[in-house]
Amino acid sequence: MKILLIGAGGREHAMAWKMAQNPEVEKIYCAPGNGGTAKEGKCENIELYKNCELLKFAKENNISLTVVGPEAPLVEGIVDEFKKEGLRIFGPSKYAAGLEGSKAFSKDFMKKYNVKTAEYAVFTDAEGSLSYLKKCSYPIVIKADGLAAGKGVVICEDYAVAEETIKAFMVDDVFKGSGKKVVIEEYLEGVEASILSITDGKTILPFVSAKDHKQIFDDNKGPNTGGMGAIAPNPYCTKEVLESFDKDILKPTLKGIQEENMDFTGIIFFGLMITKKGVYLLEYNVRLGDPETQVVLYLMKSDLVDIINAALDKRLSDFDLQWYEGNACCVVAASKGYPASYKTGYEITGINDVADKVFCAGVKLKNDAYVTDGGRVLCTSARGKSLDEAIDKAYSDIKKVEFEGMYYRHDIGKVK
Known part of the structure; x- marks a missing residue:
């Protein structure tokens, strides 16, 4: 099996690493990939960016399955284009991707199908x-x-x-x-949770819960980033929270997908806020989260390619999704100055010295050396029998990695 994986972040490195474990996978072409995917088993980076180039490559290279990592190609309609040509691709249609592509569209969808969410108004x-x-x-x-x-x-x-x-x-x-266009929304106070899920349009199968740490500084201070670390499972996702999520959010969302005739075979990510008044949906994403993927896939015992194929074949209701026991933590190392301006091109050392796993994001290979190439550079992911053990292992690993101006938070998994 040859797979085309679209994207260049830490999420895509984690997806490539997980999919490469399937014995039937011969090759994974990462478009464009990064310095981590370049070194990952069975993987090869290809410098392709445009949907038309990716479509041509898939047709000419007998690609068995295309998997889309980031949201932009999905919102642009890459799935519709591939399907028109009879190609097998995992992701929602352009219309369904509007659940992430437009906050106003998604809020109106939530309201229409009684998905529990904050009050809002839309302005142009x-x-x-x-x-x-x-x-x-x-x-x-x-x-x-x-x-x-x-x-x-x-x-x-x-x-x-x-x-x-x-x-x-x-x-x-x-x-x-x-x-x-903006959405102005009621502020909800509480703890955030990420529930990444997979759907075939008939079933939504939730993954293990996760908690992202968005702000740049310790104690959740400073501006928001793409995410500075994550843990899984989320300790605030109690049995009661998950039951409320299923009843008030997941089930009405599935009903809406079906009633709107959305062509949705892909990932649906629920961004939740757990408050004293109950569990609310903040937003949908139509792809895996970053850095949540780097902990969720690290805990996934089942084969990712098998789950994707089950979704594409409308067999998710029969899929027995398995997880490793325990917890996972990932800590993101960022360039000095991120999320504002920062410099790149610094050599990274220690990636090969970690005990668990490094997932690369803003990293490229230059003369066979790893160098920084983005704001969020990489993360160390680790599994443990307890959350404390997973946190300790992830931090032990990040201390082995070095590059000029390297910055990371010291409280991932320890604060709300």
């Missing part, structure tokens, strides 16, 4: 949104409608911050069109 003009914000109670949440690489959500403590956010999103257009 700065003036209207500012006049609404003058009447709001604070804190309040402002979300860019379109894709913003995980940086399009701002919690505003007062009107001054809200005004500044609207100016950045709608007037200065910092997200190149993605913030021209």
Whole structure:
């Protein structure tokens, strides 16, 4: 079996590593991949980026299965294009990908199908949104409608911050069109949880829960990032929380997917907020989360390729999904200055010295050496019989890795 894996992040390195364990997989082409996938068994990086180039490659190289890592190609409709050509591809259609591609579309979907979520309003003009914000109670949440690489959500403590956010999103257009429409949402106080799941359109099969740590500094301070580390399972996802999630969020979501005739065979990621008033859905993603994937797949005992094929063949209801006992933790090492400006091109040492696993993100190979090539550079992932053991092992490993300006949080898994 030859697989084409689209993407270049830590998520894709973890997916490549997991899929390579399937004995039937002969080759995984990572487009474009990174310095980690370049060294992963059975993997080969290919410098392809555009949907049309990827389609041509899949046809000419007898690709058995294409797996899409990031959200942008899904929102652009890559699945529809591949299916038109009779190619096997894992991911939702362009219409279904709107659940992530447009915050307004997803909130309207939640409301229509009684998915438990925060109150909200949608605006397409700065003036209207500012006049609404003058009447709001604070804190309040402002979300860019379109894709913003995980940086399009701002919690505003007062009107001054809200005004500044609207100016950045709608007037200065910092997200190149993605913030021209905004969702203004009730602020929910609580603990976040990520539940990555797989669906074949008839069944949604949840994976083990996870907890991401978004903010750059210890004690959850500073600006949001793409994620500075994660743990799984999420200790706040109690039996009661998971029952509420199933009843108030998962089941009505599946009903909506079916009633809207969405062509959805892929990943559906539920971003939850666990509050004193109950469990609410913050957002949908239509792909695996990063860095949650680097802990969830590390705990997955079942074969990832087998699960994907079961979804594509509409057999998920019969799939016996197995997990390793215990916990997993990953700690992200970032470039100095991230999530603002940062420099790249520094040599990375110690990747081959870790006891568990390094998943590379902003890493490239230069003369067979690893060098930094992004803001979030890599993460160390570890499994343990307890959460404390997994945390200790991940931190023990990250101390073996070095590059100039390397920064990581010291409290992953230890704070809410």
